Amino acid sequence: MxxxxxxxxxxxxxxxxxxxxxxxxxxxxxxxxxxxxxxxxxxxxxxxxxxxxxxxxxxxxxxxxxxxxxxxxxxxxxxxxxxxxxxxxxxxxxxxxxxxxxxxxxxxxxxxxxxxxxxxxxxxxxxxxxxxxxxxxxxxxxxxxxxxxxxxxxxxxxxxxxxxxFDLIDQMCSSLHSLTHNLGVQKHLCLLPLAVMLENIAGAFLPLYAGETIVIDSSEITGLRGSSQSDIQQLGLYLSAEQPHSLIVTPELLKLLLLLKQQGQALDYLKLVAVGGGKVPKRLLQQANALNIPVYEGYGLSECGSVVALNTPNATKLGSAGKPLLHCNVKISDSGEILVYGPHMSGYLDEPVSVSDHISTGDLGYIDEDGFLFITGRIKNIQINSFGRNFSPEWIEAEINGLSGVIRSAIFGDGKPYITALIQTIPGVSESQIQQQIQQLNQSLPDYAQIKATLPMSAEVLTNHGLLTANGRIKRETIKHYYAQQIEDCYHSVTI
Missing domain, CATH: 3.40.50.980 (Rossmann fold)
Known part of the structure; x- marks a missing residue:
């Protein structure tokens, strides 16, 4: 057992x-x-x-x-x-x-x-x-x-x-419990689908491992019926009624929490809001800190049992993914790839059992002098502009996604003199509002990472043409192929 x-x-x-x-x-x-x-x-x-x-x-x-x-x-x-x-x-x-x-x-x-x-x-x-x-x-x-x-x-x-x-689940629960047991978390609320392993293990199994309480309701009750159908008022009422101590959220859900707080909702009952599932825009974390929402970024992947590293109130560094969990030994390869040693998956279904002593994540990153892990991008997504400068699109996209009114973005500039950004915004946000924010963002970016051209992406196109994964992440190559002509036109119409 x-x-x-x-x-x-x-x-x-x-x-x-x-x-x-x-x-x-x-x-x-x-x-x-x-x-x-x-x-x-x-x-x-x-x-x-x-x-x-x-x-x-x-x-x-x-x-x-x-x-x-x-x-x-x-x-x-x-x-x-x-x-x-x-x-x-x-x-x-x-x-x-x-x-x-x-x-x-x-x-x-x-x-x-x-x-x-x-x-x-x-x-x-x-x-x-x-x-x-x-x-x-x-x-x-x-x-x-x-x-x-x-x-x-x-x-x-x-x-x-x-x-x-079983052993990986137990070790994951043990490591997470050692980090969170003294935070006063006695009631966790599950907002992400339980079929998502992060919520399944860290949201359901961890509280049971610790002998605490889990609040679980369907999306009809929480108001979270998908990224495009979320009912923020219903979510706000639900949170007020349950007053959980901890949540696990995606960057998109974090935006909803920030909006609720800005609208005057009290969230002082929260002790730990773990955010993951994608690169978190630094300005979102800064906004959360300014609003006294205890948000802490983490990093993980399914092959490692969901969580590899996590910031906590006792050890945090803004912009990092936190320190590796106790059962994980994280190393950086000569090429900059993040390698995770320790317990991991036993293999993929219908494929030979994994015999490697580590997982090659495909992610790029580094560990600083204090032991905090930083994620800089994906190996396969690295782009090189026409001036020979390498850049990871995830980093720049995270900055764009942190702008007010932006839902998601995809940037392209491989072999080009500058970057073009495709941006999906919430209804009602004007192009001039986005351009003004882009100009402000460019002032904080190095020249090779600045956005010189933008194109709109609509929810209808993204959905109807299969440009997103089932859980809402961009399909980079598919988007690039669909918008190829419009992207190319940008390099003939923009003067720098």
Missing amino acids: SQLLKKIQAYSISQPDKTAFKSHLGQISYAELYKQVESLATHLKQTHCAILGIWADNSPQWVITQLAAMSAGINVIPMPIFFSPSQVQHLINSANIELIVLDERLKLAYPQVDFESYTNAQLPLPSGLSAYQKSTHTGSTTNLSTALVTFTSGSTGTPKGVCID
Whole structure:
């Protein structure tokens, strides 16, 4: 049994009445949590399935199902609700999922996903959730040490399964707990989808490992229905009602928190807001500090169990990704690539088991004299202008994304005399407002990194032409190809 499950069992005895889960439907104590996990685990063993998928919005039952599968020795496949129908189908087929616990509304909303080979399975699940099992046993085999297989959407749109074992989950929880146990965090609120491993391990497993409380509700309750459909007023009311001590957010969610604070909402109950999932604009961190929001940037990747480094109130440096966790040994290669030694994934699904002693991240960075890790870009994205100067687009894009009214950006200047930026803004922001901010930004950038031309990107084009990954990151080469002519025209119309 994993250390996480052992701790939940121990808490069910030492603090049986303490709240483990809180949602709009009610509360679940540690004693009830352990009882539900063991009951469902017994039923799952009777299915004789090796691989289970969970396809549903956030809820306590999501985590209970995952824990029960872990207790039963069944691999768990979190199925992101933000995946496209083709990605969901690819995930089901490539992982050979034998049993799926799902929200019936998702099944109805995705008629393209083929469930013909599945029949209803009887499991003790709450209303709204159902279980479907393959009608014929496929003879799936599973690595007994694997606890979950998390799929990343990547830049190509084809999900890739990363195999994570029990030991890595336990070491991740132990390292994070050693950094956060003295911060007074007794209630964490899950805002990111539980299918995202960062929220799954650091947001759900870590509080249970520490014996604290998790608040989990669906996106309908939180108001976060996607990057373009977020209801900031509903989010504000939800936060005020729950008053969590900690959150995990993306840079986009951080912008919403800043806006709520600027509108006068009190957020003084927050003790730790960990931000990750992409390069964080430095000015966003500065704004958070000025507004007394305890925001701390981190860095990680699925192959390393989600978190590699993290700033904390006890050790922080603005602009860095923090210091590496205790179980990680981070080194920088001669070419500047970040290498992570220590426990990591056991391999990719359907590929040979990883035998390397480290993960080559593909990220560029350095470690300063105080031991803080700085991320400067991606190896494959490095561009060289016509004057021979190298630059990482992620750094400049992070600065642009920190401007007021900017949603996302993509910059290009490989082989060119200057940089052109494609920028998506929120509705109502004028071109003159953006240009004024770009001019101010250029004053803080070296000459080779300054933006001399801009082009607009619309939400409709980005969505309809597949220019973003499933979780909203830019597909750089796809964007470059789509806007190729307009980008080229900029170099004939702008005089420098």
